[in-house]
Amino acid sequence: MAGTTRTATNHWEGDLLHGSGQVTLESSGVGTFDVNWPSRAEKANGKTSPEELIAAAHSSCFNMAFSNGLAGAGTPPTSLDTTAEVTFVPGSGITGIVLKVVGSVPGMSADDFKAAAEDAKANCPVSQALKAVPISLEASLAE
Numbered sequence: 001m002a003g004t005t006r007t008a009t010n011h012w013e014g015d016l017l018h019g020s021g022q023v024t025l026e027s028s029g030v031g032t033f034d035v036n037w038p039s040r041a042e043k044a045n046g047k048t049s050p051e052e053l054i055a056a057a058h059s060s061c062f063n064m065a066f067s068n069g070l071a072g073a074g075t076p077p078t079s080l081d082t083t084a085e086v087t088f089v090p091g092s093g094i095t096g097i098v099l100k101v102v103g104s105v106p107g108m109s110a111d112d113f114k115a116a117a118e119d120a121k122a123n124c125p126v127s128q129a130l131k132a133v134p135i136s137l138e139a140s141l142a143e
Contacts, residue, residue: 051086059084065073065124
């Protein structure tokens with residue numbers, strides 16, 4: 001299978017604290033989103049941040065890897081709901097990521113679900129790219 005390249009662009013004007021920019025998801029064409037320092041270091045206020053975009057990428061990649069692993073083990077999921085929380089500390093950078101997944105997998109024990117989730121966390125391509133950051137996982141079956 002051939003590799004793929006995805007592209008996003010960003011245009012920025014001004015200094016860090018008072019400037020602003022726009023990030024455009026070029027490959028998909030789904031949108032252009034405003035970014036600025038306050039949306040990154042304080043409240044989002046209707047703008048995105050690099051960390052939110054990383055969280056979107058990580059939660060999507062994790063669910064793809066997890067669903068593939070579960071299906072490969074003969075226990076395909078009915079659903080997986082994953083939240084990625086990426087913490088940014090001004091002056092320190094990205095200090096941690098928490099993946100929280102709740103899944104519905106018929107016939108799977110909670111322990112087996114957690115083990116499969118840990119494997120997906122360790123091996124999804126976005127997790128691999130973010131190895132410099134501590135990544136923790138909370139995994140549970142839906143009730």
